[in-house]
Amino acid sequence: DSGVTQTPKHLITATGQRVTLRCSPRSGDLSVYWYQQSLDQGLQFLIQYYNGEERAKGNILERFSAQQFPDLHSELNLSSLELGDSALYFCASSLYGSSYNSPLHFGNGTRLTVT
Amino acid sequence: GENVEQHPSTLSVQEGDSAVIKCTYSDSASNYFPWYKQELGKRPQLIIDIRSNVGEKKDQRIAVTLNKTAKHFSLHITETQPEDSAVYFCAASNTGTASKLTFGTGTRLQVTL
Numbered sequence: 001d002s003g004v005t006q007t008p009k010h011l012i013t014a015t016g017q018r019v020t021l022r023c024s025p026r027s028g029d030l031s032v033y034w035y036q037q038s039l040d041q042g043l044q045f046l047i048q049y050y051n052g053e054e055r056a057k058g059n060i061l062e063r064f065s066a067q068q069f070p071d072l073h074s075e076l077n078l079s080s081l082e083l084g085d086s087a088l089y090f091c092a093s094s095l096y097g098s099s100y101n102s103p104l105h106f107g108n109g110t111r112l113t114v115t
Numbered sequence: 116g117e118n119v120e121q122h123p124s125t126l127s128v129q130e131g132d133s134a135v136i137k138c139t140y141s142d143s144a145s146n147y148f149p150w151y152k153q154e155l156g157k158r159p160q161l162i163i164d165i166r167s168n169v170g171e172k173k174d175q176r177i178a179v180t181l182n183k184t185a186k187h188f189s190l191h192i193t194e195t196q197p198e199d200s201a202v203y204f205c206a207a208s209n210t211g212t213a214s215k216l217t218f219g220t221g222t223r224l225q226v227t228l
Contacts, residue, residue, distance in 0.1 A: 002158065033215070035218075041220075042204065042218050042221050043159065043204060043218040044218075045215045045217065045218075056215045090158065090159070098208075098210050099147060099208045099216050100146060100147040100166065100209065100210040103164060104149075104161070104216060105161070106151075106158040106159050106160070107158060108158050109158060
């Protein structure tokens with residue numbers, strides 16, 4: 001168990017809808033990262049937060065947004081969902097803002113299916 | 116931004132043989148190179164990492180080598196076992212404020228009996 005908790009495990013929704021994915025980092029970790037993994041694809045970086053502030057942004061669509069709350073948990077909001085958004089969404093956390101000094105530990109992911 | 120290429124995409128070896136997976140990166144500022152193992156339907160797990168101040172690191176049956184000049188690094192698994200079967204991802208990042216990990220596309224390793 002990595003200590004990173006993601007909910008829900010599975011989510012099935014229809015096109016056009018909006019969903020929220022939640023992540024609780026390991027105790028003491030200040031950074032949260034979100035990655036998207038489509039079927040048989042690699043891990044695409046979406047966004048990173050460090051101690052409540054956005055630290056880095058990747059290929060995150062404008063329909064997607066995220067935030068990190070004062071208790072350090074994070075939420076990823078996906079709106080106007082399309083079939084192509086179906087994927088496994090991973091959250092990872094690390095102690096510091098730089099992965100160099102503190103490795104990333106991944107949660108078990110949320111599998112999103114858009115029908 | 117950083118681009119990481121990984122080869123091969125699939126690799127099949129017999130139990131007991133060695134497996135080598137290679138990655139190249141584009142950003143000369145990258146200085147941290149972890150490897151993750153992802154079993155089917157599970158989360159990626161860190162198995163070994165190397166920083167740019169060393170050229171090689173070993174942990175039991177796995178080792179990673181880094182060639183900063185050529186901007187490539189490799190994962191070596193010796194005496195492979197069936198439980199080594201998984202998808203392996205290499206990644207790269209730097210110590211900058213936006214030090215996101217950029218992942219390679221993954222290598223599916225199959226260890227056959």
